[in-house]
Amino acid sequence: MSNIEIIISSFSIDEQQKFITFLQKKNKRRDTKNIDLFKLILKGKTSTKEICNTLYGSLKKEAYYTLKQRLYTSLIDFIANNKLQDENSTDMLLVKYILVARDFFFHKNYKAAYKILDKAERIAKEFQLYTILTEIYHTKIQYAYTLPSININDIIISFKENQKNHLLQEELNIVYAKIRQVLKTVNHDNENFLDFRTLANTIFEEHNISINNSMSFKSLYQLITIVSISAFANKEFIKVESFLINTYKKLEKKKENNKQLFYHIRILYLIANTLFRNKKFEKSMHYLNLMHTHMLSNKKKYYNNFKFNYLLLLALNKNYTNNQNEAIQTLEKIISKKNIETKTALDIHLSLLMFYFQNNQLKKASQLFSKFYHSDKWYIDKNGIESDHKEKFNRNSITPRIKKY
Template identity: 45%
Template sequence: MINLNEVLKTLNDDKQQEFINYLDKKNKRKDAKNIQLVKLLLIDKYSSQEISEKIYGKQNKVALHALRKRLFQSLIDFTANTCIKEENSLDVKLIKYIIAARSFLQKEQIEVGYQILDKAKIIATEYQLFSILNEIYHTKIQYVHQYKTLNLEETICNFKENQQQLIQEDNLNIAYANIRKSLNEYQQKKTIIDIKKLIENTLKTQNISDLSLLSFKSLYQLLQITTISSSQKFDYYNLTSFATETYKIVENHTSKNKQLYYHIEILYLISNIFFRNKKFHQSLKYLQLMNFYMNENKQKYLKDFSSKHDLLLALNYNYIEKQEEAIQLLENSINKKSSNVIQNLDIYLTLIVCYFQHKNLTKAQNLLSKLYHTDKWYLEKAGLVWTIKKNLIDILLQIDSGHINLVESRLKSFKRNYFKHLKDIHQENVIAYLKLVEIYYKNPEKASSKEFYNRVETSFNFIDNKKEDIFMMSFFAWLKAKMTKQDVYLVTLELINS
């Protein structure tokens, strides 16, 4: 059965009210119960039996089931109408052109039909809408015998070129789907894959070499799957040049100001790459651009991207000694409650770290207690890397809070659940790190000893500071702070800026 509660939660407060108004106008009977059902579902504390009692005054499973089905259909209609109005107006407009043109052509109004198709072709070409162009060329060729002035050879050539573009975009979309599917399996510890090799093989097989020919959507997907590859190995350093080269293509792209959604997504990915490489000023530069385009076209995508933007802005602030501004941004973001589960989890975890580094352990503990789901749930929702970070932060926080009785169980659980997998993916540094944390928690006085210092030096495969991932360095900063008896936040900044 469809979980209507979850579906309704994807609508923000304004959209929920719009939906209720839509139902009110649609209802022909005064005793319609669909609005009452919506309001009860939004409260999200009643069982089906309780809802039935409130609506019908008794248990009536059959009537409630029928009411839910009708409500779901209304929700589909409302969502479709809203999307047509707000998101896909250009696509819908061009589809209307094609339908109108075909109608005129069927009625032998040939010149009118081809004029409409030509108008649609200009717009679709400008916006790189290959699937719509395919329909336009298909219709032109279908009726060419009635329009003698059309250059058939040229039209067929254009049709085939567009088909190649469409095939290339579809192949990249298929590759993107396969890579994301493999990543999900990877995150749930079912399989181990070399994502970078998979990407390289896919692009080679599909003969994708000239990135400037790709649409905005394809450029975004390509950049995203490459970022996924880097995130699994904490290797963002080697992605920087690719990201900047990609944005050069974006800046000179014919659809720069027309494919707004994917343009914003690309700017976010590039800004994140620079942040992970500790190039904060470059990251902030792309965030500023992102904010500019979020406010374009009457702030069309402002709400969709504000949480992602503010989270990355807060992360940058945290590492350029603007920690209070970072905390304020994150607290505001939590109060907004985005419908995106992963974004919410990222905001929670980032704010916990900021509180922790800011020595506000009580606030950090209180916020951590709200992440009460099982690791299995977090693996499915946020993935392996996020779940490991959450568990590591939990262990460090319990140590600093003096909850020694909890630390032992957390350590045992982490070893049991993740050590084997970390070995399989060659992340021995994480294992070595946790072993050192365990030594410290059992014997804090050893942290400042030469023996412990030597063990730290020989336990990690350190790489150049410029190449090391910022989050990996932040975890190590906690350990170094214990060794040098300094403030964690100051040591973090010192490590990152060294």
């Protein structure tokens, strides 16, 4: 899939309509075909020839590529505007508070300035916005001399505590990036197996990271992801299960979880997946149901981002709880969809193949297997290798070769 197709496929129904309205307001000419192109891509049309014939009646490649580039630019503008209005509404509000407070200080309206900074501090703490808190404390300290009632030492203590939390968040972000990078390397060369538990501990010590309740929602999400990666690499899902669930309970208590809906859904998926691997299918379904509830919230904002992963894990749970026909039906409905990420599509094909085989539907299994034609290396690049770390990858093993990938 091209970048533009990936972006459009991630839009919710509400976002699709908003983007069309955005284009209608932006278009100065009636003959602009950007909306028509958007709708064609939305329907899964990807053939240059087919799109050109629909839009122009002939193969006008240059006009099509120019139009496609303009549509891509409009998509970027639309997403950026939405993020400024939605995701960063709290951040923007607090920046306005700081600017207003500084103006009050300039005009010697000191009490009003501190009152608005106190309000900004409470909100920033609630959402653990460490960068904005730094600006708030910087301003408070700078003008502490203006009011005798201000205890500058208390502000300095809060400022230094915020610095520690901010540094912790940044260090954990570095650890997260390092471990994800190593995982990518291992996926491409399974012979260079690394002990992820030792690796994670080493990197944690290197960056002086310790787990505490003051960690932000994003930091705890990254921590859960790191632990999940370690469990996947070492096949030790049982050992991390309680940690993941207990950490999630800490996240549930944080008021910022509504603001970080994407991370919330992702964490629920990681927990549900871990429970599935531990053969705790009812518990896995419980967290999948929570995941689905959050996918539907905020006008299904992130529904398309997680839809196929959710349905795949749902089908796998059904397959192992005596609901094999439902599992097969779930995947059969989506297997022909064109807007699925390659890795997820491969997993869907492999799972359905397994369901057919287990359910003695050998003809369907054979038909699906016959569509596998890519090389081993291609699949390793796309999906990595999930195997016992003590054994080298067997080139003679059955390797998926799926048509259209």
